[in-house]
Amino acid sequence: MALLEIRDLTLRFGGLCAVNNLSLAIEENSIRSLIGPNGAGKTCVFNCLTGFYKPSDGDMIFQGESLLNKKPHLITYKGMARTFQNLRLFKQLSVIENVMSGMHCRTSAGFTAAVLRTKVQQAEERRIRDYAEECLDFVGILDKKNYMAKNLPYGDQRRVEWARALATQPKLLLLDEPAAGLNREEKSRLIELIARIRDERKITIFLIEHDMGLVMKISEKIFVIDYGTKIAEGTTTEVRDNPRVIEAYLGKEEEDAV
Amino acid sequence: MAETKLKTNVLNPFENIIERLFELFDNKKLRYPVLILTMVFLIYLPLTSSRFTQEIMTNMFFYVVVCLGLNIIVGFAGLLHLGYAAFFAVGAYVTGIMSATYGINFWVTLPFSIVAAIIAGLAIGAPTLRLRGDYLAIVTLGFGEIIRFTVRNIGITGGAVGLIGIERPVLFGVVLNQIMHFYYMFFILAIMAIFVSYRLHDSRLGRAWQYIREDEDAAAAMGINVVSTRLYAFIIGSAFGALAGSFFAAKMTAISPDSFMFVHSVMILLAVVLGGMGKIPGVVLGAIIVTLFPELSRDIGQYRLIIFAAVLLVLMLYRPQGIWPERQYISTKK
Amino acid sequence: MTFWEIFLQQLFNGLLIGSFYGLVAIGYSMVYGIIKLLNFAHADIYMSGAFVGLVALSYFADMSIGNTWFGIVIALMISMLLVGLLGVLIQRVAYRPMLKAPRLSILITALAVSMILYNTVMLLTQGQYKPFRTGLTHDSFYIGALRMTETRLVLLIAALLLMFILHQFITRTMYGKAMRAISLDRDTCQLMGINVYQIVAVTFFVGSALAAAAGIMAGVYYGTVHFYMGFLIGLKAFTAAVIGGIGIIPGAMLGGLLLGLLESFSTQIPFIGTVWKDVFSFVFLILFLIFKPNGILGRAESERM
Secondary structure: OOOEEEEEEEEEEOOEEEEEEEEEEEOOOOEEEEEOOOOOOHHHHHHHHOOOOOOOEEEEEEOOEEOOOOOHHHHHHOOEEEOOOOOOOOOOOEHHHHHHHHHHHHOOOOHHHHHHOOHHHHHHHHHHHHHHHHHHHHHOOHHHOOOEHHHOOHHHHHHHHHHHHHOOOOOEEEEEOOOOOOOHHHHHHHHHHHHHHHHHHOOEEEEEOOOHHHHHHHOOEEEEEEOOEEEEEEOHHHHHOOHHHHHHHHHHHHHHHO | OOOOOOOOOOOHHHHHHHHHHHHHHHOHHHHHHHHHHHHHHHHHHHHHOOHHHHHHHHHHHHHHHHHHHHHHHHHHOOOOOOOHHHHHHHHHHHHHHHHHHOOOOHHHHHHHHHHHHHHHHHHHHHHHOOOOHHHHHHHHHHHHHHHHHHHHHOHHHOOOOOEEOOOOOEEOOEEOOOHHHHHHHHHHHHHHHHHHHHHHHOOHHHHHHHHHHHOHHHHHHOOOOHHHHHHHHHHHHHHHHHHHHHHHHHHHOEEOHHHOOHHHHHHHHHHHHHHOOOOHHHHHHHHHHHHHHHHHOHHHHHHHHHHHHHHHHHHHHHOOOOOOOOOOOOOOOO | OOHHHHHHHHHHHHHHHHHHHHHHHHHHHHHHHHHOOOOOHHHHHHHHHHHHHHHHHHHHOOOHHHHOHHHHHHHHHHHHHHHHHHHHHHHHHHHHHHOOOOHHHHHHHHHHHHHHHHHHHHHHHOOOOEEOOOOOOOOEEEEOOEEEEHHHHHHHHHHHHHHHHHHHHHHHOHHHHHHHHHHHOHHHHHHOOOOHHHHHHHHHHHHHHHHHHHHHHHHHHHOEEOOOHHHHHHHHHHHHHHHHOOOOHHHHHHHHHHHHHHHHHHOOOOOOOOOOHHHHHHHHHHHHHHHOOOOOOOOOOOOOO
């Protein structure tokens, strides 16, 4: 059974159909990409998956359970984490505090425990901090853990975002344009990181990306959508040579050129 | 990214002075001795000062408690609450009614007061906390007035005249009826409030509030249940207020709707904003300023509110982070 | 009185009060729509309008026009103009610098402005109720089974007329179109060359002017004005705006009329009566926020992530 199955997902905004009868399946421990021209509806798919948008039709089955009508925090609790296209870090907080937020859904100390500082609560706090540091170390910025998030350079902020998503201990990680704004060196480190996430932490990866080079290097299977509809699916070579895909991208370029 | 303001910052000279003052106190070596000295001073104060001074200080401690309570709602969780006086009214009236009308022991009324505040908090919070922040502001404003209006018009609360004859609490056989007793009682309450605030701030719950305040969608994406976490803030803050209200009722032995007006809600809010929403020492300082300022300037009594409002406006335009400086990340935390 | 007489009476009262609520609610909705701010100070603008009208009328009292409708209309226009400008001033000084600040900050700013306004008036009037002398008669006459005074009939017509004019303004003029565009996407409007700041100023002017008109009408209706008169009506008008759909101007008008009718008829329910009708309105607000927070005419907003 696939880890995530999307069935006939449809999302309409008034008269506009952002996602149109989309169906795809993602196997456990795989790395899959979703690509398509700008405005094709990719982030909309992520937003539906994570509960921020309510689909007009269709279903999304994660680990055998439907995600329809579930609130975002519950979906994260169930094991699906995401990063944001436009980086939504907690700017005024430190790097480590940002990552510690991921552990919230894996811990349970409440008001009484906080005030009384029970042994259990203290142990839990240590666990939160340790795991956050582990995630920061995994992405390579443990040394910057006490910096305020807004003071970091862009590339490091991205890494904090990934560490934060990892801290939720997900089974499936949705990466929304993880390479946006990165230079060549950072991109190759990202490729290594994605591979490590899958190999070492056994986390399935589903990413949206524009950078073809990155997508081709890292994905095992690619889904292509245009105007909300899936137009192709397959390995990198299959997709690259697919005439519909070429038309979708080049066709758009022609339109823009006019 | 530097944010350029359209007007030059008129508060710049003040800011420099304040920052330098605080740099002094931030020095770890100075901090503990100063704190201990202050505590000792406060403990000995009633033994050597007039009733008047004790009265003012007691009032100040009371404000510290309620401001810290509102701070949890506004400062930690970022929710604008404009009817906080209603919650300490609830506490005061529950204790008042149970004590004056039914003769129930003061200490027994306390849990009821807290439960009443929790129920009230849930009643307003549950419908509004899932909506935009602006709605909560107006709803709490309305609630504050509705409570006051209801209390004025129902018999059991004594109507516009209020309740009298609230019994003094008895502790270990001693009837607490001197101002000194209440000085120490509110002093202890204030210490407890500060303690609980710090504990909450550095906990999973406290962090959750900060995350929600920074970016509620990102917080939700990280697995935080935004609505229920906010509700917690609302309820805990209300409980602080109710508790303070109960003790207030015992101290005054008579309460009326005029003790819980909108102006009081605003003063408490002003103290929280002045102190820098969320910063515990700042809020304590704000509470001190808001209570002491009217005392120091009795003759401008009727201009008090306008001055407060003007201060609030200037703060928001030029120094929204309050007078307490921002924390700096330089070295590793303890 | 027969049931029918009571019914018609409450219907008329409801529409009249409701039109006051509507006029004030329009200001809330307009400002919320364009800069997403719940302008606390708006209720005090309403109050200021009443007082400016009072001052104007007291000047006319000595002149021949003092005791006629003409005098009131002139006072109305003066008030609408001056208070409209006051609204623009407030927006320029207190809100415009805060547009990029967190929402909490601008709400607090609005609160501060509100307090400054009503405290100023309180100090000027020493907190007293001031009579609103108009010299109009209050003879009643009957239209069918409905008992009416000339004053009230004129007020209702005037209020509805103002709402109609506003509706035309919103739908037919460039300003109105620009306002709606800005409420949908401010940044794009700026890129398209629309002077957003100017339109915001116009919005505040119009909203404030309408509130001022409502204030004067309330003064005529109730016969007195008081520095705190804005508070309750602010809550009611906000309720009306929410009921109709916040940010939607026809919604504000509709919500106002509905709330007015609801309140009016609720005074006839034995338990509630005139004492508890305000609590009833508030409960109604809470119910709306629970079940239909976007109001009758509102659509659910979807934010771009």
